[in-house]
Amino acid sequence: MNYLIKEAFQILQRPKTFAKLPNIFLVVFSYFICKLTKKNFVLGFPFMLMLEPTNICNLRCPLCITGSDQMTRPDGVMELTNFRKLMDEVGDYLIHLTLWSQGEPFVNRNFTEMIRIAKAKGIKTMTSTNGHFLIENAEKIVNSGLDVLIVAMDGASQQTYEKYRINGNFEKVKNGMKSISEAKKRLNSKTPEIELQFIVMKHNEHETDAIRSLAYECGAQVISIKTAQVYTEKQAAEFLPTHEKYRRYELDANGKIKTKLKEINFCRWVLLCPVINWDGTVSPCCFDKNAEYGLGNVFSNGGLKKIWKSEPYANFRQQIFTNRKDIPICSNCSEGLEVEVFEKENVGPDLNHPHPQEQNKYKSFKSAHV
Numbered sequence: 001m002n003y004l005i006k007e008a009f010q011i012l013q014r015p016k017t018f019a020k021l022p023n024i025f026l027v028v029f030s031y032f033i034c035k036l037t038k039k040n041f042v043l044g045f046p047f048m049l050m051l052e053p054t055n056i057c058n059l060r061c062p063l064c065i066t067g068s069d070q071m072t073r074p075d076g077v078m079e080l081t082n083f084r085k086l087m088d089e090v091g092d093y094l095i096h097l098t099l100w101s102q103g104e105p106f107v108n109r110n111f112t113e114m115i116r117i118a119k120a121k122g123i124k125t126m127t128s129t130n131g132h133f134l135i136e137n138a139e140k141i142v143n144s145g146l147d148v149l150i151v152a153m154d155g156a157s158q159q160t161y162e163k164y165r166i167n168g169n170f171e172k173v174k175n176g177m178k179s180i181s182e183a184k185k186r187l188n189s190k191t192p193e194i195e196l197q198f199i200v201m202k203h204n205e206h207e208t209d210a211i212r213s214l215a216y217e218c219g220a221q222v223i224s225i226k227t228a229q230v231y232t233e234k235q236a237a238e239f240l241p242t243h244e245k246y247r248r249y250e251l252d253a254n255g256k257i258k259t260k261l262k263e264i265n266f267c268r269w270v271l272l273c274p275v276i277n278w279d280g281t282v283s284p285c286c287f288d289k290n291a292e293y294g295l296g297n298v299f300s301n302g303g304l305k306k307i308w309k310s311e312p313y314a315n316f317r318q319q320i321f322t323n324r325k326d327i328p329i330c331s332n333c334s335e336g337l338e339v340e341v342f343e344k345e346n347v348g349p350d351l352n353h354p355h356p357q358e359q360n361k362y363k364s365f366k367s368a369h370v
C-alpha cells in the first residue's frame with residue numbers, strides 16, 4: 001500500500017497530470033462497475049499503455065516465443081512516425097507507458113527518441129531489456145528521461161545465466177548496468193531506476209542470494225524475483241524450480257500443469273491497459289503474443305480510441321467476465337493468481353543485515369503485475 005501511495009504522489013507531481021485526472025476518474029469508475037456487474041461498461045480512454053517497439057531479439061531464450069521461433073507475426077520495428085501519431089492521439093490521456101512486449105526494445109534504433117516524446121507528454125516510462133545494448137547507449141538512455149529500466153539477469157555467473165539466456169553475455173549485461181549507473185552520476189540524474197529482474201528456474205534457484213549482491217555491485221536500486229511461465233509439462237519439468245513459493249503452477253489429478261488461480265471471471269488488464277504491437281495491431285494483454293484475438297489495428301482501423309470502445313473489444317471483455325477459462329491465453333496467465341508473480345525488494349549494501357537506521361529503506365514490498 002505504501003508503494004501505491006508513493007506512486008500516486010509521484011504521478012500528481014508530474015507535469016500535465018491534472019488535465020488527465022477527469023479521464024482517470026471515468027476509467028476507474030467504469031472499472032468498478034464492471035467488477036461489480038460483470039458486464040462490459042467502458043468510459044474514458046486508457047491511461048496506461050503497453051507498446052512493443054519491436055518483436056525482434058538478439059537472444060534465443062527457450063520459453064519466449066521470439067527466442068523459440070514460435071512467433072507467427074512478421075518481424076519488424078515500430079516506425080517513429082507511427083509512434084508520434086499514436087502519442088498525438090492518446091498521449092494526453094496517458095500517465096504510464098510500458099515499452100516492451102515481445103522482442104528486445106533497444107533493437108529499435110528510435111527507441112530513446114520514443115521515450116523522449118512520451119516524457120514530453122508527462123508520461124512515466126518503463127522498459128525491460130536483456131541488457132546487451134546498454135553500454136553504447138548509456139548517456140542517451142539517461143538523457144531520454146526514462147523512469148524505470150528493468151534488466152533481465154537470470155544468473156549470477158555466465159554458466160548459469162546462459163542456460164536460459166542463450167547467446168547472452170553475462171559480463172556485457174553486468175557492465176551495461178554499471179554504465180547506466182555511471183552515466184546517471186555523470187549527468188546528475190536520479191533516473192532511470194535500475195531494476196534487476198531474476199526469473200527463478202530450476203538451474204538458478206540456488207542463486208537468489210548471490211543475485212542480490214550482484215544487483216548491489218551493478219548499482220541497481222530494486223531487485224525483482226519473478227516466477228516463470230511455461231506451456232508444457234516438459235518445460236515444467238525442465239525449468240520450474242523445486243521451491244513451491246516460486247512456482248505459479250500445480251499439477252491436476254491427471255498430472256497436467258495448471259495455474260494457481262484465485263479469481264476466475266475477471267481481468268484488470270482488459271479494462272486498464274491495451275497492448276499495441278509494433279505494426280499497430282492491438283492485443284488485450286501481453287499474453288496474446290501472436291495477436292490472435294483480432295481487436296484491430298490503431299494505424300489502419302481508426303485509432304486506439306475507436307478500437308477501445310469497439311464491439312470486438314467489448315465481446316472479448318464480456319467473455320472474460322462470463323467464462324474466462326474458455327479463452328486459451330487466459331488459462332495460463334498471471335492475472336488473479338494465488339501466488340505473487342513478483343517479489344520486489346529495494347537493494348541495500350547488506351540485504352540480510354541492513355544497518356538498523358536503514359531497515360525501513362530496505363523493507364521489501366510486493367507487487368502483483370503482469
Ligand code: SF4
Nearest residue numbers: 267285287329330333
Ligand atoms: S491472458 Fe490474463 S491478462 Fe490477458 S486478457 Fe486474459 S485474463 Fe487478462
